[in-house]
Amino acid sequence: MSAVTASRWERFRDSYLWYSFRRDKVAIVSLVVFVAMVAAAFLAPVLAPTDPYDLAQIDIMNSELPPAGLAGSDPAFPLGTDAQGRDLMSTILYGTRVSLLIGFGAVVLQSLLGILFGLLAGYLGGRVDAILMRIADVQLSFSTLMVAIIVGAIFKASFGNLMFGEIAIYLLILIIGIAEWPQIARTVRASVLAEKKKEYVDAAKVMGFGTPRIMFRHILPNTLSPIFVIATVQIANAIISEAALSFLGLGMPETQPSLGSLIKSGFDYIQSGSWWITLIPGLVLVVLVLVINLLGDWLRDVLNPRLYKG
């Protein structure tokens, strides 16, 4: 029997996930673009012509050079330079890396919090459920960005600009992660409520298994598919949130620009004709968020057609 000895890879190849992926052109293109962008971003130190963090490689005389093909361009800077004379292509590669790190980090954090609180609320029910879900409701009634702005402003004021710059990436992960956990907690709770009525949970109770074992080993694996969908879409949301915070000056400092702070730094020069400093990172951001959202849409259709669009 071939099915008995099927390896994980064979199981995956026979699965509906792979079948529907192969037939969905949008998903294939999105994944290819996404993987290319992630690879380029994390290989930035290898791929980038210059290191934008190294002040010795920057010459202020090269500032605001236009991209290749325009009058006054320099072949050494194919996408032009920003107001400080940094090569825009290198800065975008490094900036995409920062944006992706914050996006993934924030989603990991909010998934951990959301799964833990969602499982506790759904499985234990009663008072625990009421308290956790009211906290989530209170948090959802604020705009995520507003919470992030307040927390970001407090941190920035208490740490000072220099210190804030050094730990900005961790702070942003923390702020965005904590601000967005209720989304995941609610989804997990809803799946747990459905799963815990099933007889396999009763069977585990009759075996005498403890509550943590039933929650994490038996119920959690059965609630993972909606979490995947939400988490994918939330990566895009986190990247957007980070860009918005950076644009408002509460995110990454200009010495370690993310896509958002690059857009902001170029925004001051748009009126003076240097549109590329804002436009090119903006396009990269749009493409990145778009492919992640398209992948999330595809995942949602495959894993759970009834799930509400996150």
Added chain:
Amino acid sequence: MSTAQETLVDIRGLEKRFDLSGGLLDQLRFRNGRIERHQEHVHAINGVDLSVTRGEALCVVGESGCGKSTVARTVMGLLSPSAGEIHYDGKRIDDLDHKAVLPYRRKMQMIFQNPYASLNPRMTIRQTLEEPIRFHQPELSASGVEDKVAEVMQSVGIDPDWGKRFAHEFSGGQRQRISIARALAVDPEFIVADEPISALDVSIQAQVLNLMMDAQESRGLTYLFITHDLAVVEHFGTRVAVMYLGRVCELADTATLFSSPRHPYTQALLSAIPRLEDDRPNHIRLHGEVPTPVELPSGCVFHGRCPYANDRCRQEIPQLIATDGGGQVACHAVEEGRL
């Protein structure tokens, strides 16, 4: 059968109510100019006394909603009783905490109704069977666990080589065998089976039933078997308890019950079994509906539909009394000799 009639599980005065009225705020009603607290309960079990003798298969029958599944789940500790006691081998188990009840978890196991929901869809069959063995016998080596899994799989007729498969790769009958294997994996003495074959195809029902009977013989199991299928009871049960609206109305040996039912409800229930030789079916027609378990009728729960009911039946709750056939029946008419 063991010579001594040793009681293994003893259920005494068991009651289970489910609260319908919700939170405190929902309970407050405004009536006649003042606020009153109003609570509603579903009375799923109203004073059930049953004792299961070691080595027997006690069947509990009754129509849907009569509380038979609630009895099973309360005995297993999935629900906590509102009143009454459950004793296992002479010791009270319904008030024990999680740690103290663990040894009994190994001795008492349960088989569920729906084979499609009772196996974890994300675990392979081997994982499903290994986990309880590792949990209850941590001293066993890896190969010991493997041998044990292979042994229980073989004993329910599932090829041990199929252990790497997931539950959805099996048919309903196979899944129910795997559920039985999971229950047997911890070497229990007592198994509660909550309608284990009612979700299966008729051709598979007999297989699973025979498997359970073989296991009973080879492992000396005791069953509490919940069902609504009277043909199964006749085939499987040593004794039968008939339930109506959360109470036991008759308890007797299978043969006695089927040949001479005493309680009017049992008589009606048995007359409803379709028989091949019946050319003119003349089953007893009961009038009306089963009353709602939210507001229980006074006296005998069956009096509203009983053709023999009198004033005493409407006021006084009948207790189980011994009959000359060796069984017990809760009926004033039988006690008074009117029936």
